[in-house]
Amino acid sequence: MNFGRDELIKYGLVAILAIAAAFPLVSDSMFLLNLIVLMLISIIFASAWNLLAFSGQGSLGHAAFLGIGAYASTLIAIQSGISPFITIFLGATVAAFIGVLIGLTCVRLKEWFLAMVTFGFAIIVQALTVSVLAPMTGGWDGIASPRLVSPSIPGYQLIEYYAIFVITIASLIAIWYIMKSRLGLAFLAIRENELEARAAGVDPVRYRLIAFAMSSYLAGIAGALQIHHIGYITPELYGVDNSFWPITFVILGGLGTLAGPVIGTIVLTIIWEGLKATGLTFGRYVIVGFILILTIIFLPKGLVNLPERLQVWWKGRGRKGTVAEPQRE
């Protein structure tokens, strides 16, 4: 019984990562390499969002932290000439700091107030970027951002690929460690029952803010990596699309699990690119919307839960009423 889910997912994750690590050795397609890089960055971003959701907080404006990390890193790199390898962490620190400030407005309120405030915050930051901060950020036109690895170095694409790969793995290990630690337990306790968590001596406000700091830090890293990979930054980064993607990835993969964001991102990216080949434009988003809704209704724990669900279904076929209906309030 215990074999199956956990083991399967663990080996699956390792296999996926091994494929990603070995990929440049077997293929020299720049298109696929670029796609995998963006996918790895999406995995970091989705995992960052997932970490926040793990503590019971749903953000609808995580693009704000993606963008803040990216802009801060770019501006620091341009102004000081420090290597982007260092500024991504500085940019992420700025994102984390602002994340805590935003978290502070909502930690004591109902969970869905936060969704609204974060959504609005992405719009506020975008407005700031194109108006007050325009002399620095270039306004709507954006500015060039230093590449992570200078294109003058031979094989820079491969170096960049492995650098981003290593950062992704490091982020996943960090998240895994957080989820397993006392900190993760505290997040879980708050999410499941705030009152009981409080009774057990867990301070919800403090731990929510910690989750917020970690999540916006990782989102900032993802944003900075993306921008230093592409080499250009515009305020579009703050767009609603960028806020919604990680949610879709995580829900499809499995909310609150380590493997969920990874699996969700990979599966959806493959579907997305596959649909592109059929020439659909708006239709692709419609299909993503259906996938999201069907997942929420029929597979609430995401693809990670699929093997278990299939197992239950396989054992229970022929018998009636073995699969318990989800309880209603």
Added chain:
Amino acid sequence: MDDIGIFLQILFWGLYAGCIYILLATGLNLIFGVMKIVNFAHGEFLMIGAYITATVFLLTGINPYVILLLSMLVLIGIGAVVERLCFRPILGTGKLNEIFLSIGLIYIFQNGAAMIWGDAWQSVKSPYDGITIPVGSLNVPIDYVIIIGFTAAILIALFLFLKKTRIGMEMRATSQNRKGAKLIGINVERIDVISFGIGCALAAAAGTLWVVSGQVFNPYMGSIPAVKAFAIIILGGLGSIPGAIIGGLLMGIAENSAAFYLGGVWKDAVSFIILIIVLVVRPTGLFGEKGE
């Protein structure tokens, strides 16, 4: 124009923009009150309502204020289907789930509309375009006056419906105590469908008024007004319809002042700045008695 003239002008724009927010926010309040669900896709119903009105108007030339009724009826149907297929299966599984589901709905409605109507910004001209009536020192387009009148009429009709009819009373009972309503024999699931339908119809009315005022619209117009409408019902206090009206008007005026004095990019941002300030200073909303 002198300063007072500009101020009056902004006040009037705000009043008119506020009308659209009030209709959206009242619909959301109704749905939230009865079902306790958070539907961020509510703005998509506004968008669909806007497109139905614009399409029928362009095809037939019927007065758009008459099409308002058709648009509302269609949206009652769409709302009922969405409630039945999407929200009922996840009722009671948590607010976050509802928010995630509404993101799926946003994807479907926005891009479905873009497939049908294209994603370009459009606008239509009201049959009364260009007719103005003088109010003090400024000339007010007659459409704005009609819009304000329609909003008031719809709100009064809704108020009477909730107070006087049996279904209205059942809706209020369900919103006060769902279990209790069930115990006295109210079919709460039917009430859910009706409330969701009416909420969507109000959004359709808002969309129609958006179109006839000559504002531009495209398939992606709905998501920001929807979140703003939520901000408004929080400003006004959850479940309070007078709160939503005052909140909507304040938001409309604040936005238009910001757009005028600070520039267009601040139009959307200012409402969320207000929301954040209110949440920090007074989390129960300006007129709310207690938090949800």
